Amino acid sequence: MTAGADVDIAIAGGGLTALTAAAVLARAGPEWRIALLADDSHAGADARSDAFAEVRTMALSASSREVFAALGLWSAIAARSAAITDIQVSERGGWGLARLGPAPGDAPFGQVIENAELVRLLAAAVAACPNVGRASGSNATPVPRRDHLEIQTGAGLLRARLLLVADGTDSPLRAGFGIGVTARDYGNAALIATLTLAEPHRGIAYERFTPDGPMALLPLPDRDGQSRASLVWVLPPERAAALAVAPEPERRAELQTAFGQRAGVILGMGTPQLIPLRRCLAHEQVRSRLALVGNAAHSLHPVAGQGFNLTLRDLAALAQHLRAGARGGRDPGDLGVLAGYARARERDQWRTLQFSERLPALFASRAPLLALGRNLGLAALGLCPPLRHALADFGAGLAVPAARVVGDDARR
Ligand SMILES: Cc1cc2nc3c(=O)[nH]c(=O)nc-3n(C[C@H](O)[C@H](O)[C@H](O)COP(=O)(O)OP(=O)(O)OC[C@H]3O[C@@H](n4cnc5c(N)ncnc54)[C@H](O)[C@@H]3O)c2cc1C
Structure with a gap:
């Protein structure tokens, strides 16, 4: 350990980002001492996250597969997830339909896993890291000292070279450091639920655009021989709130009407969760001895399923920059190192934000010409392989710099 600090890196947060950051950095720097800080006062929030985790799922892209493969977790994730082998994009009331099936021999577009499973796998991986x-x-704001930050923990003061802030969209620590955000309320909410289907899902992910908002239906692993799918249904807040408490047969019937018959008959719709949708971007992601990651740095529209995939690419890049800094004798909190990381991530973050916002915005418009245009667009997408592949590759996180996790080989 470096003199003058108890740990090299402290990570504040109890979610997927904090756990993944601990696993990625523990591998990138076996000599780094890492502390994962999850606050007891967040027991309520964590319990709520756990409840969400029951129904929340994550579509992991190809770039995420690389990150988890480097951590030795990919085979366990693949065994507990469903592959997306086909993507169908359609519009309610429109005639366009785009299919983005992979060419024979291609890898799946992505894998869908329940958040609870992913948390379990990551928590076990972190527990096995000797340096974490x-x-x-x-929530006490850490105090900057000459060569470390002084962080209040339940066990007393901790001195850390670098603090990673991974405490979510409303990040109390970000606020404590006086870092502002650009927030935008999308004016709608997402209804999240697990569905049971009468027919096998055949690995198809559906993106469907309705006048109320977009909906995504993603394949899940079968349970007890039953085909299942994960629903993200974006709606005006009042309608989402009413549906969330409606009797199951009623909300299921509404869903079937809105979604149509493309996935066959929906047999059951589990208890839904309601999530208000907003974009939240931190004005600064790094300062001396400080880096914001995950939702604390950027919270995106969920319908394109990009937020966590983006965070994984951020974390892989952060590990590379910290490692390169260490080779040059710089400690993990060095502003030059952190600023280099932030610069390197700007383009991918911007493109991912644009992609996440433009897709639902395009289909939200009721203007007749735009409506005609997007029907033609969907049909053209179906007919034009290069366009289809560009969209599919972006969605899979392929059209961005590779996410490589540094480890022993990278330090040679
Ligand atoms: C409906 C929906 C569907 C999505 N689907 C996808 C998808 O398919 N693919 C994808 O890539 N992304 C998806 N996302 C985005 C993804 O969920 C987020 O990127 C991810 O959950 C961010 O995790 P996080 O750990 O940064 O934040 P959070 O999950 O908010 O976790 C923050 C944690 O920090 C804790 N905390 C708060 N304050 C403190 C403190 N002071 N100290 C310690 N801990 C603290 C909180 O209790 C919480 O546990 C989706 C998002 C939504 C809303």
Whole structure:
């Protein structure tokens, strides 16, 4: 350990980003001492996240597969997830339909896993890292000292070279550091639920655009011989709130009407969760001894399923920059190192934000010409392989710089 600090890296957060950051950095720097800080005062919030985790799922792209493969977790994830082998994009009331099936021999577009499974796998991986310890954190704003930050934890003061802030969209620590955000309320909410289907899903992911908002239906692994799918249904907030408490047969019937018959008969719709949708972008992602990651740095529209995939590419790049800095004798909190990381991530973050916002915005418009245009667009997409592949590759996280996790080989 470096003199003057108890740990090299402290990570504040109890979600997927914090766990993944701990696993990625523990591998990138076996000599780094890492503390994972999840605050007891967030027990309520964590319990709520756990409840969400029951129905929340994650579509992991090809770039995420590389990150998890480097951590030795991919085979376990693949065994507990469903492959997306076909993507169908359609519009309610429109005649266009785009199919993005991969060419024979291509890898799937992505894998869909329940958040609870992913958390379990990551928590076990982190527990097996000898250089990661856990402590309870707090919302008290850390105090900058000459060569470290002083962080209040349940076990007393902790001195860290670098603090990763991974405490979510409303990040109390980000606020404590006085870092502002550009927030935009999308004016709608997402209804999330697990569905049971009468027919096998055959690995098809559906993106469907309705006058109320977009909906995504993603394949899940079968359970008890039953075909299942994960629903993200974006709706005006009042309608989403009413549907969330409606009796199951009623909300299921509404869903079937809105979604149509493309996935066959929907047999069951589990208890839904309601999530208000907003974009939230931090004005600064790095400062001396500080980096914001995950939702604390950028919270995106969920319908394109890009937020966590983007975060994984961020974390892989952060590990590379910290490693390169260490080779040059710089400690993990060095502003030059962190600024280099932030610069390197600008383009991918911007493109991913644009992609996540433009897709639902295009289909939200009721203007007749735009409506005609997008029907033609969907049909053209179906007919024009290069366009289809460009969209599919972007969705799979392929049209961005490779996400490589540094490890032993990278340090040679
Ligand atoms: C409906 C929906 C569907 C999505 N689908 C996809 C998808 O298919 N693919 C994809 O890539 N992305 C998807 N996303 C985005 C993805 O969910 C997020 O990128 C990811 O959950 C961000 O995790 P996080 O850990 O940064 O934040 P959070 O999940 O918000 O976790 C933050 C954690 O920090 C804790 N915390 C708060 N304050 C403190 C503190 N002071 N100290 C310690 N801990 C603290 C909180 O209790 C919480 O546990 C989706 C998002 C939504 C809303």
